[in-house]
Amino acid sequence: MSAAEEVVAEGHEAVEAVPKRATTLGTTTSLLVVAALLITPLFVKNFIIFQMTMLLIYGLAVLALNILTGGSGQFSLGQSAFYAVGAYTSAVLMEHANINYALTLPISAAVCFGFGYLFGKPALRLSGVYLALATFALATAMPQLLKLNFLEHWTGGVQGLVVTKPDAPFGLSMSQDMWLYYFTLAVTIAIYIFSVNLLRSRSGRAFMAIRDNEIAASSMGVNVSLYKTLAFGVSAAITGVAGSLGAIAVQFVAPDSFTINLAISLFLGMVVGGVGWLPGSFVGAAFIIFVPNMAESISKGLSGAVFGVLLFLVIYLVPHGARQVTLLAQKKLSEGAR
Numbered sequence: 001m002s003a004a005e006e007v008v009a010e011g012h013e014a015v016e017a018v019p020k021r022a023t024t025l026g027t028t029t030s031l032l033v034v035a036a037l038l039i040t041p042l043f044v045k046n047f048i049i050f051q052m053t054m055l056l057i058y059g060l061a062v063l064a065l066n067i068l069t070g071g072s073g074q075f076s077l078g079q080s081a082f083y084a085v086g087a088y089t090s091a092v093l094m095e096h097a098n099i100n101y102a103l104t105l106p107i108s109a110a111v112c113f114g115f116g117y118l119f120g121k122p123a124l125r126l127s128g129v130y131l132a133l134a135t136f137a138l139a140t141a142m143p144q145l146l147k148l149n150f151l152e153h154w155t156g157g158v159q160g161l162v163v164t165k166p167d168a169p170f171g172l173s174m175s176q177d178m179w180l181y182y183f184t185l186a187v188t189i190a191i192y193i194f195s196v197n198l199l200r201s202r203s204g205r206a207f208m209a210i211r212d213n214e215i216a217a218s219s220m221g222v223n224v225s226l227y228k229t230l231a232f233g234v235s236a237a238i239t240g241v242a243g244s245l246g247a248i249a250v251q252f253v254a255p256d257s258f259t260i261n262l263a264i265s266l267f268l269g270m271v272v273g274g275v276g277w278l279p280g281s282f283v284g285a286a287f288i289i290f291v292p293n294m295a296e297s298i299s300k301g302l303s304g305a306v307f308g309v310l311l312f313l314v315i316y317l318v319p320h321g322a323r324q325v326t327l328l329a330q331k332k333l334s335e336g337a338r
Contacts, residue, residue, distance in 0.1 A: 070276030073211030086240025116236020160254025
Protein backbone atom coordinates (compact mmCIF):
# COMPACT_ATOMS: atom_id res chain seq x y z
CA MET A 1 0.00 0.00 0.00
CA SER A 2 1.39 3.41 -0.93
CA ALA A 3 1.77 6.30 1.50
CA ALA A 4 -1.15 8.10 -0.10
CA GLU A 5 -3.39 5.04 0.23
CA GLU A 6 -2.43 4.69 3.90
CA VAL A 7 -3.44 8.30 4.54
CA VAL A 8 -6.80 7.74 2.82
CA ALA A 9 -7.38 4.55 4.80
CA GLU A 10 -6.61 6.35 8.06
CA GLY A 11 -8.96 9.18 7.16
CA HIS A 12 -11.69 6.70 6.24
CA GLU A 13 -11.32 4.96 9.59
CA ALA A 14 -11.66 8.28 11.43
CA VAL A 15 -14.90 9.10 9.63
CA GLU A 16 -16.36 5.66 10.26
CA ALA A 17 -15.99 6.24 14.02
CA VAL A 18 -19.72 6.96 13.81
CA PRO A 19 -21.23 4.26 11.59
CA LYS A 20 -24.38 5.28 9.74
CA ARG A 21 -26.23 2.04 10.44
CA ALA A 22 -26.02 2.34 14.23
CA THR A 23 -28.97 4.60 15.03
CA THR A 24 -29.98 3.32 18.46
CA LEU A 25 -28.84 1.59 21.65
CA GLY A 26 -28.85 -2.12 22.40
CA THR A 27 -31.86 -3.70 24.07
CA THR A 28 -30.18 -4.15 27.47
CA THR A 29 -28.90 -0.58 27.57
CA SER A 30 -32.28 0.76 26.50
CA LEU A 31 -34.06 -1.15 29.28
CA LEU A 32 -31.58 0.15 31.86
CA VAL A 33 -32.14 3.73 30.71
CA VAL A 34 -35.92 3.33 30.84
CA ALA A 35 -35.67 1.83 34.34
CA ALA A 36 -33.59 4.78 35.51
CA LEU A 37 -36.10 7.22 34.01
CA LEU A 38 -38.96 5.44 35.78
CA ILE A 39 -37.31 5.35 39.19
CA THR A 40 -35.55 8.73 39.38
CA PRO A 41 -38.69 10.94 39.87
CA LEU A 42 -39.51 9.03 43.06
CA PHE A 43 -36.42 10.45 44.79
CA VAL A 44 -36.13 14.03 43.52
CA LYS A 45 -38.00 17.30 43.99
CA ASN A 46 -40.69 18.65 41.65
CA PHE A 47 -38.32 21.17 40.06
CA ILE A 48 -35.95 18.37 39.01
CA ILE A 49 -38.94 16.41 37.69
CA PHE A 50 -39.95 19.47 35.65
CA GLN A 51 -36.44 19.72 34.20
CA MET A 52 -36.49 16.03 33.32
CA THR A 53 -39.85 16.55 31.60
CA MET A 54 -38.41 19.40 29.53
CA LEU A 55 -35.42 17.22 28.69
CA LEU A 56 -37.75 14.59 27.23
CA ILE A 57 -39.74 17.23 25.35
CA TYR A 58 -36.68 18.88 23.79
CA GLY A 59 -35.30 15.41 23.14
CA LEU A 60 -38.37 14.65 21.03
CA ALA A 61 -37.92 17.88 19.08
CA VAL A 62 -34.24 17.11 18.45
CA LEU A 63 -35.13 13.53 17.48
CA ALA A 64 -37.56 14.90 14.89
CA LEU A 65 -34.80 17.07 13.45
CA ASN A 66 -32.51 14.04 13.47
CA ILE A 67 -34.97 12.12 11.30
CA LEU A 68 -35.07 15.02 8.83
CA THR A 69 -31.36 15.85 8.75
CA GLY A 70 -29.67 12.64 9.87
CA GLY A 71 -32.20 10.46 8.06
CA SER A 72 -32.95 12.24 4.79
CA GLY A 73 -30.09 14.77 4.70
CA GLN A 74 -32.29 17.90 4.66
CA PHE A 75 -31.12 20.80 6.80
CA SER A 76 -33.74 22.74 8.71
CA LEU A 77 -33.56 25.81 10.92
CA GLY A 78 -37.32 26.08 11.13
CA GLN A 79 -38.22 23.49 13.77
CA SER A 80 -39.28 26.24 16.17
CA ALA A 81 -42.16 27.06 13.79
CA PHE A 82 -43.50 23.49 13.93
CA TYR A 83 -42.95 23.47 17.70
CA ALA A 84 -45.02 26.68 17.96
CA VAL A 85 -47.84 25.29 15.81
CA GLY A 86 -48.04 22.19 17.99
CA ALA A 87 -47.96 24.23 21.20
CA TYR A 88 -50.69 26.62 20.07
CA THR A 89 -52.85 23.82 18.68
CA SER A 90 -52.97 22.09 22.07
CA ALA A 91 -53.33 25.36 23.99
CA VAL A 92 -56.25 26.57 21.88
CA LEU A 93 -58.01 23.19 21.94
CA MET A 94 -57.62 22.87 25.71
CA GLU A 95 -58.60 26.39 26.68
CA HIS A 96 -61.22 27.26 24.04
CA ALA A 97 -62.71 23.87 23.14
CA ASN A 98 -62.20 22.10 26.50
CA ILE A 99 -60.64 19.09 24.81
CA ASN A 100 -58.66 16.68 26.97
CA TYR A 101 -54.93 17.34 26.84
CA ALA A 102 -54.13 13.78 25.72
CA LEU A 103 -56.50 14.06 22.75
CA THR A 104 -54.83 17.27 21.58
CA LEU A 105 -51.54 15.46 20.89
CA PRO A 106 -52.68 13.46 17.83
CA ILE A 107 -54.51 16.54 16.55
CA SER A 108 -51.31 18.59 16.86
CA ALA A 109 -49.38 15.83 15.11
CA ALA A 110 -51.88 15.80 12.22
CA VAL A 111 -51.89 19.60 11.88
CA CYS A 112 -48.10 19.82 11.95
CA PHE A 113 -47.73 16.90 9.55
CA GLY A 114 -49.89 18.75 7.04
CA PHE A 115 -48.00 21.99 7.65
CA GLY A 116 -44.62 20.30 7.23
CA TYR A 117 -45.71 18.34 4.16
CA LEU A 118 -47.06 21.48 2.48
CA PHE A 119 -43.91 23.41 3.33
CA GLY A 120 -41.78 20.57 1.99
CA LYS A 121 -43.49 20.71 -1.42
CA PRO A 122 -42.13 24.09 -2.58
CA ALA A 123 -38.86 23.40 -0.76
CA LEU A 124 -38.17 20.44 -3.06
CA ARG A 125 -36.26 22.71 -5.42
CA LEU A 126 -33.96 23.76 -2.59
CA SER A 127 -31.12 21.91 -0.92
CA GLY A 128 -28.18 22.57 1.35
CA VAL A 129 -27.73 26.13 2.51
CA TYR A 130 -30.68 27.38 0.44
CA LEU A 131 -33.08 25.00 2.18
CA ALA A 132 -31.61 26.05 5.52
CA LEU A 133 -32.27 29.71 4.64
CA ALA A 134 -35.87 28.94 3.61
CA THR A 135 -36.56 27.19 6.92
CA PHE A 136 -34.74 30.03 8.72
CA ALA A 137 -37.22 32.45 7.13
CA LEU A 138 -40.12 30.29 8.35
CA ALA A 139 -38.80 30.30 11.92
CA THR A 140 -38.25 34.06 11.82
CA ALA A 141 -41.75 34.76 10.49
CA MET A 142 -43.72 32.47 12.80
CA PRO A 143 -43.66 34.65 15.98
CA GLN A 144 -44.95 37.60 13.95
CA LEU A 145 -47.68 35.53 12.32
CA LEU A 146 -48.92 34.43 15.75
CA LYS A 147 -49.39 38.11 16.69
CA LEU A 148 -51.78 38.89 13.82
CA ASN A 149 -54.95 40.65 14.92
CA PHE A 150 -57.44 38.18 13.45
CA LEU A 151 -55.79 35.37 15.45
CA GLU A 152 -55.64 37.29 18.72
CA HIS A 153 -58.97 35.95 20.01
CA TRP A 154 -57.56 32.41 19.81
CA THR A 155 -53.86 32.89 20.50
CA GLY A 156 -53.99 35.76 22.99
CA GLY A 157 -51.78 37.91 20.77
CA VAL A 158 -48.57 39.21 22.31
CA GLN A 159 -49.83 38.41 25.81
CA GLY A 160 -50.02 34.70 25.03
CA LEU A 161 -52.30 32.06 26.44
CA VAL A 162 -52.31 30.39 29.84
CA VAL A 163 -52.63 26.59 29.78
CA THR A 164 -54.05 24.54 32.65
CA LYS A 165 -51.75 21.78 33.85
CA PRO A 166 -53.65 18.48 34.18
CA ASP A 167 -54.08 16.58 37.43
CA ALA A 168 -53.26 12.90 37.81
CA PRO A 169 -56.22 10.76 36.70
CA PHE A 170 -58.03 7.98 38.58
CA GLY A 171 -57.28 9.63 41.93
CA LEU A 172 -53.57 8.75 41.79
CA SER A 173 -51.65 10.29 44.68
CA MET A 174 -48.93 12.09 42.76
CA SER A 175 -48.17 15.70 41.94
CA GLN A 176 -49.07 17.33 38.64
CA ASP A 177 -45.39 17.51 37.70
CA MET A 178 -44.82 13.81 38.37
CA TRP A 179 -47.91 12.74 36.43
CA LEU A 180 -46.98 14.92 33.46
CA TYR A 181 -43.45 13.50 33.54
CA TYR A 182 -44.69 9.91 33.33
CA PHE A 183 -47.20 10.86 30.65
CA THR A 184 -44.43 12.56 28.65
CA LEU A 185 -42.15 9.56 29.17
CA ALA A 186 -44.81 7.20 27.79
CA VAL A 187 -45.30 9.42 24.72
CA THR A 188 -41.53 9.72 24.26
CA ILE A 189 -40.99 5.96 24.37
CA ALA A 190 -43.79 5.40 21.86
CA ILE A 191 -42.41 8.00 19.43
CA TYR A 192 -38.85 6.73 19.89
CA ILE A 193 -39.89 3.18 19.01
CA PHE A 194 -41.83 4.50 16.03
CA SER A 195 -38.79 6.48 14.86
CA VAL A 196 -36.44 3.50 15.14
CA ASN A 197 -38.82 1.30 13.20
CA LEU A 198 -39.35 4.04 10.61
CA LEU A 199 -35.63 4.35 9.88
CA ARG A 200 -35.34 0.56 9.63
CA SER A 201 -38.30 0.29 7.27
CA ARG A 202 -38.48 0.66 3.50
CA SER A 203 -39.26 4.36 3.91
CA GLY A 204 -36.28 4.81 6.22
CA ARG A 205 -33.97 3.15 3.71
CA ALA A 206 -35.36 5.50 1.06
CA PHE A 207 -34.62 8.48 3.35
CA MET A 208 -31.01 7.36 3.80
CA ALA A 209 -30.58 6.65 0.10
CA ILE A 210 -31.65 10.22 -0.65
CA ARG A 211 -29.29 11.47 2.06
CA ASP A 212 -26.31 9.61 0.65
CA ASN A 213 -26.88 10.33 -3.07
CA GLU A 214 -30.10 11.82 -4.38
CA ILE A 215 -29.33 11.05 -8.04
CA ALA A 216 -28.44 7.43 -7.30
CA ALA A 217 -31.59 7.02 -5.20
CA SER A 218 -33.72 8.35 -8.05
CA SER A 219 -32.05 6.01 -10.53
CA MET A 220 -32.92 3.07 -8.25
CA GLY A 221 -36.62 3.95 -8.38
CA VAL A 222 -36.96 5.98 -5.17
CA ASN A 223 -39.62 8.68 -5.45
CA VAL A 224 -37.36 11.48 -4.22
CA SER A 225 -40.01 14.21 -4.08
CA LEU A 226 -42.44 12.01 -2.14
CA TYR A 227 -39.94 10.84 0.46
CA LYS A 228 -38.38 14.28 0.96
CA THR A 229 -41.78 15.84 1.68
CA LEU A 230 -42.72 12.82 3.80
CA ALA A 231 -39.57 13.34 5.89
CA PHE A 232 -40.58 16.96 6.42
CA GLY A 233 -44.09 15.92 7.42
CA VAL A 234 -42.99 13.24 9.89
CA SER A 235 -40.38 15.54 11.43
CA ALA A 236 -42.94 18.34 11.78
CA ALA A 237 -45.51 15.97 13.34
CA ILE A 238 -43.09 14.79 16.04
CA THR A 239 -41.97 18.36 16.69
CA GLY A 240 -45.62 19.38 17.01
CA VAL A 241 -46.21 16.72 19.67
CA ALA A 242 -43.14 18.04 21.51
CA GLY A 243 -44.58 21.56 21.28
CA SER A 244 -47.90 20.36 22.70
CA LEU A 245 -46.19 18.69 25.64
CA GLY A 246 -44.05 21.80 26.15
CA ALA A 247 -47.12 24.03 26.30
CA ILE A 248 -48.76 21.76 28.88
CA ALA A 249 -45.59 21.54 30.98
CA VAL A 250 -44.81 25.26 30.97
CA GLN A 251 -48.53 26.20 31.27
CA PHE A 252 -48.08 29.15 28.94
CA VAL A 253 -47.59 29.90 25.26
CA ALA A 254 -46.57 33.22 23.71
CA PRO A 255 -45.15 34.14 20.29
CA ASP A 256 -41.81 35.26 21.70
CA SER A 257 -41.27 31.81 23.23
CA PHE A 258 -40.73 30.36 19.74
CA THR A 259 -38.07 32.56 18.18
CA ILE A 260 -35.17 31.54 15.96
CA ASN A 261 -33.12 30.97 19.12
CA LEU A 262 -35.20 27.87 19.84
CA ALA A 263 -34.59 26.54 16.32
CA ILE A 264 -30.85 27.09 16.66
CA SER A 265 -30.83 25.40 20.06
CA LEU A 266 -32.55 22.32 18.62
CA PHE A 267 -30.08 22.18 15.75
CA LEU A 268 -27.25 22.52 18.25
CA GLY A 269 -28.70 19.66 20.30
CA MET A 270 -28.69 17.44 17.22
CA VAL A 271 -25.03 18.21 16.47
CA VAL A 272 -23.91 17.64 20.07
CA GLY A 273 -25.89 14.40 20.32
CA GLY A 274 -24.60 13.09 17.01
CA VAL A 275 -26.29 13.56 13.65
CA GLY A 276 -28.27 10.46 12.74
CA TRP A 277 -27.97 8.79 16.17
CA LEU A 278 -31.41 8.82 17.80
CA PRO A 279 -30.36 8.31 21.46
CA GLY A 280 -28.03 11.27 21.07
CA SER A 281 -31.09 13.48 20.67
CA PHE A 282 -31.68 13.30 24.42
CA VAL A 283 -28.00 13.91 25.17
CA GLY A 284 -28.20 17.00 22.98
CA ALA A 285 -31.38 18.08 24.77
CA ALA A 286 -29.59 17.77 28.11
CA PHE A 287 -26.77 19.92 26.70
CA ILE A 288 -29.04 22.78 25.62
CA ILE A 289 -30.96 22.69 28.91
CA PHE A 290 -28.21 22.32 31.51
CA VAL A 291 -25.01 23.72 29.97
CA PRO A 292 -26.32 27.32 29.68
CA ASN A 293 -27.17 27.16 33.40
CA MET A 294 -23.67 25.86 34.14
CA ALA A 295 -22.18 28.69 32.08
CA GLU A 296 -24.23 31.25 34.02
CA SER A 297 -23.09 29.77 37.34
CA ILE A 298 -19.47 30.15 36.22
CA SER A 299 -19.89 33.79 35.15
CA LYS A 300 -23.20 35.63 35.01
CA GLY A 301 -21.76 38.56 33.08
CA LEU A 302 -20.01 36.38 30.51
CA SER A 303 -22.36 33.39 30.42
CA GLY A 304 -22.66 33.60 26.64
CA ALA A 305 -18.90 33.58 26.20
CA VAL A 306 -18.48 30.65 28.62
CA PHE A 307 -21.20 28.71 26.80
CA GLY A 308 -19.46 29.41 23.48
CA VAL A 309 -16.14 28.12 24.84
CA LEU A 310 -17.77 24.96 26.22
CA LEU A 311 -19.52 24.36 22.92
CA PHE A 312 -16.27 24.85 21.00
CA LEU A 313 -14.50 22.34 23.23
CA VAL A 314 -17.24 19.76 22.72
CA ILE A 315 -17.25 20.16 18.93
CA TYR A 316 -13.45 20.12 18.78
CA LEU A 317 -12.92 17.11 21.06
CA VAL A 318 -15.86 15.00 19.85
CA PRO A 319 -16.88 16.24 16.39
CA HIS A 320 -19.27 13.30 15.94
CA GLY A 321 -21.08 14.07 19.19
CA ALA A 322 -22.24 11.76 21.93
CA ARG A 323 -22.21 8.76 19.59
CA GLN A 324 -18.42 9.05 19.32
CA VAL A 325 -18.08 9.08 23.11
CA THR A 326 -20.28 5.99 23.36
CA LEU A 327 -18.21 4.11 20.79
CA LEU A 328 -14.96 5.00 22.54
CA ALA A 329 -16.39 3.85 25.89
CA GLN A 330 -17.54 0.57 24.37
CA LYS A 331 -14.13 0.05 22.82
CA LYS A 332 -12.36 0.65 26.15
CA LEU A 333 -14.72 -1.73 27.96
CA SER A 334 -14.21 -4.46 25.38
CA GLU A 335 -10.44 -4.06 25.61
CA GLY A 336 -10.61 -4.19 29.41
CA ALA A 337 -12.72 -7.37 29.28
CA ARG A 338 -10.00 -9.08 27.24
